[in-house]
Amino acid sequence: MxxxxxxxxxxxxxxxxxxxxxxxxxxxxxxxxxxxxxxxxxxxxxxxxxxxxxxxxxxxxxxxxxxxxxxxxxxxxxxxxxxxxxIGRGALEATGIGFELQDGDVAIRCNFCTLDADGNISDRRAGRIPTEESAPIAISLRQIKIDGIEIFVEPVKEHRFVVVFRGPGLGGEVNDTDPQATGVPPLEPVARDSGSKKTVEVAKEFLRQAKEILKDQPKANFHTMRGFAAKPAxxxxxxxxxxxxxxxxxxxxxxxxxxxxxxxxxxxxxxxxxxxxxxxxxxxxxxxxxxxxxxxxxxxxxxxxxxxxxxxxxxxxxxxxxxxxxxxxxxxxxxxxxxxxxxxxxxxxxxxxxxxxxxxxxxxxxxxxxxxxxxxxxxxxxxxxxxxxxxxxxxxxxxxx
Amino acid sequence: MxxxxxxxxxxxxxxxxxxxxxxxxxxxxxxxxxxxxxxxxxxxxxxxxxxxxxxxxxxxxxxxxxxxxxxxxxxxxxxxxxxxxxIGRGALEATGIGFELQDGDVAIRCNFCTLDADGNISDRRAGRIPTEESAPIAISLRQIKIDGIEIFVEPVKEHRFVVVFRGPGLGGEVNDTDPQATGVPPLEPVARDSGSKKTVEVAKEFLRQAKEILKDQPKANFHTMRGFAAKPAxxxxxxxxxxxxxxxxxxxxxxxxxxxxxxxxxxxxxxxxxxxxxxxxxxxxxxxxxxxxxxxxxxxxxxxxxxxxxxxxxxxxxxxxxxxxxxxxxxxxxxxxxxxxxxxxxxxxxxxxxxxxxxxxxxxxxxxxxxxxxxxxxxxxxxxxxxxxxxxxxxxxxxxx
Incomplete structure (x- = not known):
């Protein structure tokens, strides 16, 4: 028992x-x-x-x-x-910065990274960009809009920030997009269960808009997503x-x-x-x-x-x-x-x-x-x-x- | 976990x-x-x-x-x-005498026994036949040949020896043939799962040939098989x-x-x-x-x-x-x-x-x-x-x- x-x-x-x-x-x-x-x-x-x-x-x-x-x-x-x-990594990270997760939220740890001209990752941490530079860039991502989804972007430290998706039908079983290597492009988000397919769609759209917003940044011209996690039950x-x-x-x-x-x-x-x-x-x-x-x-x-x-x-x-x-x-x-x-x-x-x-x-x-x-x-x-x-x-x- | x-x-x-x-x-x-x-x-x-x-x-x-x-x-x-x-008994017995089991091997503890004229067991341990007598008898079983199966017979102590079958498609889920009683014949080997049916066939053929080889032995004129066991994973x-x-x-x-x-x-x-x-x-x-x-x-x-x-x-x-x-x-x-x-x-x-x-x-x-x-x-x-x-x-x- x-x-x-x-x-x-x-x-x-x-x-x-x-x-x-x-x-x-x-x-x-x-x-x-x-x-x-x-x-x-x-x-x-x-x-x-x-x-x-x-x-x-x-x-x-x-x-x-x-x-x-x-x-x-x-x-x-x-x-x-x-x-x-x-407690999934994303949920713990959000918790750690005081973000109050609600049932059904999916939290994601994000790292700014640097892409080269071919779209390959040249630095997985965007040169460990200092917090005073990275925080405003993270905040600039708050302009991302996705239909039916509430989005939160919270700066953390250096190259790190947290994204939370809030909306119906989101699951947390999504693979990392960080390939854990340089010289290769970021991975696409992939769902590990059918309940997380919508999360993948939302993540892809978020990444698409983020790429556009970040494209002129010298270091942090893209970001990876890791530790997707629903609020633990x-x-x-x-x-x-x-x-x-x-x-x-x-x-x-x-x-x-x-x-x-x-x-x-x-x-x-x-x-x-x-x-x-x-x-x-x-x-x-x-x-x-x-x-x-x-x-x-x-x-x-x-x-x-x-x-x-x-x-x-x-x-x-x-x-x-x-x-x-x-x-x-x-x-x-x-x-x-x-x-x-x-x-x-x-x-x-x-x-x-x-x-x-x-x-x-x-x-x-x-x-x-x-x-x-x-x-x-x-x-x-x-x-x-x-x-x-x-x-x-x-x-x-x-x-x- | x-x-x-x-x-x-x-x-x-x-x-x-x-x-x-x-x-x-x-x-x-x-x-x-x-x-x-x-x-x-x-x-x-x-x-x-x-x-x-x-x-x-x-x-x-x-x-x-x-x-x-x-x-x-x-x-x-x-x-x-x-x-x-x-660790199944057969596998432990084989291990204990230094036999190096490979993946897919099935090991069996065998006991020499004495059958009476009606084919019933009169002594489940063949009169606890001493090792110096039993070892050569066990070794004589090495002449048994079964198509597609490599067979190992290793003497242990007194009435005990170990048989290992090596070959494709052998499972270890087979019931003992020792009836744990005298005055009755040995049991037939019976598979407890479909993956062990071939083991039963091989065991039956082994027992058939062994009966022939052992038939003139005064004490050890047959043997039982117990503790069938695949190499543990x-x-x-x-x-x-x-x-x-x-x-x-x-x-x-x-x-x-x-x-x-x-x-x-x-x-x-x-x-x-x-x-x-x-x-x-x-x-x-x-x-x-x-x-x-x-x-x-x-x-x-x-x-x-x-x-x-x-x-x-x-x-x-x-x-x-x-x-x-x-x-x-x-x-x-x-x-x-x-x-x-x-x-x-x-x-x-x-x-x-x-x-x-x-x-x-x-x-x-x-x-x-x-x-x-x-x-x-x-x-x-x-x-x-x-x-x-x-x-x-x-x-x-x-x-x-």
């Missing part, structure tokens, strides 16, 4: 509130043999205090050994099997968990991911302090709050161990403001590890802490990669965390009689 | 080398309450040193409580779900992991299992010392090395606790020779437990140790059944071990954006 079928059938409504605080890339590694991780190095009196009353575990984002991107990492935390639910938090859910995030990607599972995006916080304020303001209107904190990841990606330690301490310092609201369930976790040692997302299990009145507390007085291994949650796949959240909130009935 | 699909799509090529040292049947049990296991009793300074820099866990060969044979045990370690990929290590893989094994069964997943069999080592030499000689030519050590299993099967301890110490003593080659990832594990206490393969999780520059080391300074329980790899199904090997070798990209 699908876990969502199960949670749907076991839903219990009550007033309990759940807060999931996600320190992006929370898990880490020591920089040298025998050393401590970022989380172990950080002075985290609040997490340590929570650890005394909570239960810890090591969350495996996808499967052992798999390092996830932000999409699968968060889907897992939200209880959506990241190997079953996949994800059931909502309300549907599968019976939760009114809100996301308090700073970055568009995480707001977008939350929106895809039906969370409301509340506030417009730019700092952790503002996020705490937004949380408080919206406390009465929701059952579940997803709080996203970016900097444990970005400092890890930068390979800046000391800064990740500091940002972890900042995260810790915010915790009393959450506690003051007295959530029935407070979870602190991450969507994956981002060890400064590796300067990248990694596969290492993520320290996860759950505090509730009815958790079975561990005998630990701190919270880290080494303590979580012997915590009561054991090692578990992230996709099960929401089940634990619901049950600790007494929002899930008994399975079977 | 299938894990092989995933690893195929995430492959990264680099120069990192992975060594998987398999102590067959490594896990054990105490002989009396409160006692130590074989691994805990053995003096293993090298494993203990590795433990300080590595991460441990308890590998579940198939599922909790399932004791595997060598086939499923190794398939799991190689990352092939042992419940999905099954296992994707290769090169395909699913992008690894050039080599097996350094002494016994035919393990060479055969390695060959089935596309490993090259290198060297002809007869001792652990020679295996280490072969490893060194082939170091530059492969990315992955499977080192198989038999004696932790055979001593367990014998119920010889003290000898298993000694053989474990021998295994430990070989480790510096592997370390000297500086593999990026070194794994020590077993395909299952073989406690001397049980004198058989068992279901107990297998102590597993992984050492790499980017593992998250445990606070352990020894390696055993009791330490691995609190190691950072937790309890995991063996089929995930290759994912961990690949990620620790930085040979696997990020899943999703």
């Amino acid at each position: 699908d876990m969502h079928e199960l949670t749907r059938s076991l839903q219990v409504k009550n007033k309990a509130k759940i807060v999931m605080l996600v320190g992006d890339g929370l898990g880490g590694l020591p920089m040298e043999a025998g050393g401590k991780t970022e989380l172990e190095t950080a002075v985290t009196p609040n997490l340590d205090r929570l650890a005394k009353n909570g239960v810890q575990g090591a969350s495996i984002p996808v499967k052992p050994g798999i390092a996830p991107g932000s999409g699968p990492g968060h889907l897992g935390l939200f209880g959506y099997d990241p190997l079953k639910y996949q 994800l059931p909502t938090f309300d549907d599968v968990y019976g939760l009114r859910a809100a996301a308090v995030a700073v970055y568009p990607m995480y707001k977008g991911l939350a929106r895809l599972v039906g969370m409301d995006i509340v506030g417009n916080a730019q700092t952790l302090e503002e996020q705490m304020e937004v949380l408080k303001q919206n406390w009465d209107d929701y059952d579940f709050f997803f709080l996203h904190y970016k900097y444990t990841d970005s400092t890890g990606e930068d390979g800046n161990f000391a800064e990740k330690v500091k940002r972890t301490e900042d995260l810790d310092a915010a915790i009393p403001k959450i506690e003051a609201l007295k959530p029935e369930v407070l979870i602190v976790t991450g969507d994956h590890s981002t060890p400064a040692y590796l300067k990248s997302h990694s596969w290492h299990p993520v320290p996860t802490l759950l505090v509730s009145d009815c958790c079975r507390p561990d005998p630990h007085d701190s919270f880290s990669e080494s303590t979580c291994i012997t915590g009561g949650l054991g090692q578990f796949e992230a996709k099960y965390l929401m089940l634990l959240a619901l049950s600790n909130a007494e929002r899930m009935g008994k399975y079977g009689a | 299938d894990m092989h699909e995933l690893t195929r799509s995430l492959q990264v090529k680099n120069k990192a080398k992975i060594v998987m040292l398999v102590g067959d049947g490594l896990g054990g049990l105490p002989m009396e309450a409160g006692g130590k296991t074989e691994l805990e009793t053995a003096v293993t300074p090298n494993l203990d040193r590795l433990a300080k820099n590595g991460v441990q866990g308890a590998s579940i060969p198939v599922k909790p409580g399932i004791a595997p044979g060598s086939g499923p045990g190794h398939l799991g370690l190689f990352g092939y779900d042992p419940l999905k990929y099954q 296992l994707p290769t290590f090169d395909d699913v992991y992008g690894l050039r893989a080599a097996a350094v094994a002494v016994y035919p069964m393990y060479k055969g299992l390695a060959r089935l997943v596309g490993m090259d069999i290198v060297g002809n080592a007869q001792t652990l010392e020679e295996q280490m030499e072969v490893l060194k000689q082939n170091w530059d030519d492969y990315d992955f090395f499977f080192l198989h050590y038999k004696y932790t299993d055979s001593t367990g099967e014998d119920g010889n606790f003290a000898e298993k301890v000694k053989r474990t110490e021998d295994l430990d003593a070989a480790i510096p020779k592997i370390e000297a080659l500086k593999p990026e990832v070194l794994i020590v594990t077993g395909d299952h437990s073989t406690p001397a206490y049980l004198k058989s393969h068992s279901w107990h999780p297998v102590p597993t140790l992984l050492v790499s520059d980017c593992c998250r080391p445990d606070p352990h300074d020894s390696f055993s059944e009791s330490t691995c329980i609190t190691g950072g790899l937790g309890q995991f199904e063996a089929k995930y071990l290759m994912l961990l090997a690949l990620s620790n070798a930085e040979r696997m990209g990020k899943y999703g954006a």
